Amino acid sequence: MPAPILSLHDVHKSYGRGATRFDALKGVSFDVLEGESLAIVGKSGSGKSTLMHLMALLDQPTSGTIALSGTDAASLHGRTLNTTRNKTFGFVFQQFFLTSGASVLENVILPLKIAGVGRSERRRRGLEVLARLELDDKARNRASDLSGGQKQRAVIARALVNDPRVIFADEPTGNLDTATGAVVEDILFTLNREQGITLIIVTHDEELAARCDRAIHVRDGLIIDAEAVAA
Amino acid sequence: MRTIDVIGSAVSNTFRSKTRTLLTILAIFIGAFTLTITTGLGTGINRYIDDTVASVGASNGMTVSKNAPDAPTGDGPRAYDPNASTTRQGPTLTAVELMDDSDVTALRAIDGVTSVTPIDAITLDWVRHGDGTQYQAAIGGFFSGSALQLAAGAQPSDTSSELQVAIPANYVDSLGFDDAASAVGQTITLGLTDGAHQAQQVDATVIGVANPSLGGAGTTLVANTALSANLHDLQSTGLPAAQQGQFRQASIRFADSGNAQDVTALKTRLTDAGYTGQTVADQLGTFKTVIDAIVVVLNAFAIIALLAASFGIVNTLFMSVQERTREIGLMKAMGMGSGKVFGLFSLEATFIGFLGSAIGAAIGIGVGSLVGNALGKVLSNLPGLHLIAFDPLSVLGIVLLVMAIAFLAGTLPALRAARQDPIESLRYE
């Protein structure tokens, strides 16, 4: 059995101190296997985003450990941490976070620019990934000129361009109508199936969660059994 | 992120909000423009003074006079001394003791003095070309190593045995020459009265035509060594023996180490020996100090304008950081280091500073040159004066200074951007 790509052990996360202290996560443990698709489901305010930020190494747990391919994340700092995040993760957010004035291509190659990839190589890989998402004819357009579905495809292209091992998607279809949302879902699951990219989707949509290999349900900072949800 | 990409991104971010950037650049432009003009003014005037120093006397030369034995202690007039001669230097009346061969020996003995030449005051009666009108004229000797600002011809020669004279440009017409160039090589006649009250005349060749400049150079005829000696001999002819070989001033040369302290030390030794020494730089020094003070004040105003403009940069960048919160958060989530984020914003500020100062300096040079030329025509009695001149190094210095100020102004907003927490920036519920 391969080592889990992400492994959480008794993770706690608290915000604030003293009287205003709020425990967003109260002891969460689970593994994410390489290549699987995992849904993190729960109501608004249950702690899903907090959990995702911790898994994406954007934040440190108050206590407990998170390991990336067996390496304790607490041992990663500064440049190493930044490089790891840049090479390993891709992000798809509910809001698109595209720079509206810049071209679609410029937006998509941002992770490569941050990684220090050269200009022509960036362009080549950017156009390639846009072609895969059928957006190559929009490469020169300003990001603000795209429709909602096209924007989310551009965001997926940006998440993909640096060949990540894990894609985090926080409410990826929340801002899209049902038809467009379904298209974006298909793209994500195809990537997961065909390229073996681990997919972690944060959602409150049970239907989307059901399409994943596995779902973790979060309530008030704790994981509850799938049976308890069904019940 | 590669440094080149940080720079490229900073430059393109600058143009994202065009109106805001333009207004900020305009504010910096005004400061840089003013600074360029005021510095140009200082450069122009000081360069002219430096040229003039060369035309008045060599830098290793000094004019020495003998102090009257009873130097005045109060403000009152001094007692009459039959052996003293009065000279007027500007508004002050100074009595100097006449000197003779014993003073030459004494001066030569002073440490550092390499040569002593008596300055023979020669009184000309008139100057004339051919059979033309006689004009009043004053004549002085030529210091070798100094330079006249020539309109035509060459500097008088120290070593030539030919009797040479340089004439001021405003004598060209009067003496009946078509222009400065055609005067060169012509013979003019100088008239004077000798010691026996007899009229004498000497023919001399016009070697050059000098433009007037500060310090009185170029307003009198200038004789080379051969002509000076000739005129002096003539003037002394028939003088009573007691009055022969006397002179009021001597020019000395000293070993020039280029060190101002050595010159000061030499002056002290001269004073101790009862003489007063003045270099040309001394005579023009006060003038230079005043110019420098004026330029410093003008520059201070320009710097104040720049400081005001730098608050514009702070404001512009804070707005820019505010607007790009999400983008910064995203870049940091994607692995961009805080240092690079800081670099991105502080470079943007520096680039705004560069644009404002480069445009300000360029237009400042253009306008300054135009105004300088126009003023040059108004001040045409001082040819060679470019009121506003530009030294590439100081212009570069201005651009770098403004970029440094802009960078400093950018650090505050850039720090805020660098410290931003990506999670906070990306939170949207």
Ligand SMILES: Nc1ncnc2c1ncn2[C@@H]1O[C@H](COP(=O)(O)OP(=O)(O)O)[C@@H](O)[C@H]1O
């Ligand atoms: N920085 C913070 N400071 C204080 N409380 C926070 C902070 N971030 C999140 N929380 C709280 O933690 C809880 C979980 O938030 P979040 O993980 O965003 O929930 P979800 O994504 O499931 O809606 C919420 O009650 C929220 O108010």
Ligand SMILES: [Mg+2]
């Ligand atoms: Mg959330």
